[in-house]
Amino acid sequence: MDQSPEAPKQTPMAKEIAADLRGKITGPDREYAPGDRLPAARALAKQLGVQLMTVQSAYGQLRDEGLVLTQQGRGTFVRDPDVPLGTEPGSxxxxxxxxxxxxxxxxxxxxxxxxxxxxxxxxxxETPPSP
Structure with missing residues (x-):
């Protein structure tokens, strides 16, 4: 979420956070590879100045798209696309x-x-019938 210094700071919505993370997961200049842990939701919410639920909603969107897995108490991880969907814990x-x-x-x-x-x-x- 790059903000120019001149632009007034806007609070990103969940879909914008999800789009930014999606690019970092699937884009040509990817920052996250399969198995990488995404930032903790609380830390990312604080960094972006949004409510925790906003980041959780963004992570939920990415999980529903099959890009990430959420493991209770461990965090949110980039899913390995070579593993069949729905077979890993946190699917x-x-x-x-x-x-x-x-x-x-x-x-x-x-x-x-x-x-x-x-x-x-x-x-x-069987022999075919004769005409």
Whole structure:
């Protein structure tokens, strides 16, 4: 959140804080790599001159996007994009539910594929009807 000395200091909103951190996580000049801990919410709130809830809301936005994980008592960490969503401690509950649902769908599709292969083998062994 760069502020020019001439501009009046504005209090950033949660979406602006999230956008700034998102750039530091995913941008070309990234400051945070997977596994890095983000600043403590209280410290960042004090630094930016905002309420703690504002920073917590920004962190919540990033968590819901799958960019960070929050671990109770440890902090907020940049998520490793190579690890499937919803499988690590601190994942968004929405991603955890989505991962479980996708796993169920994957299993059902695999089962349907096997059934289709069996049907194609059965049909392939029959002689076609004559005209």
């Amino acid at each position: 968004s509950p929405a991603f955890t539910a989505l991962a479980a649902e996708l796993s169920t769908i994957h299993d059902a599709l695999h089962s349907l594929g096997e059934r289709l292969e069996r049907l194609e083998r059965i049909v392939g062994t």
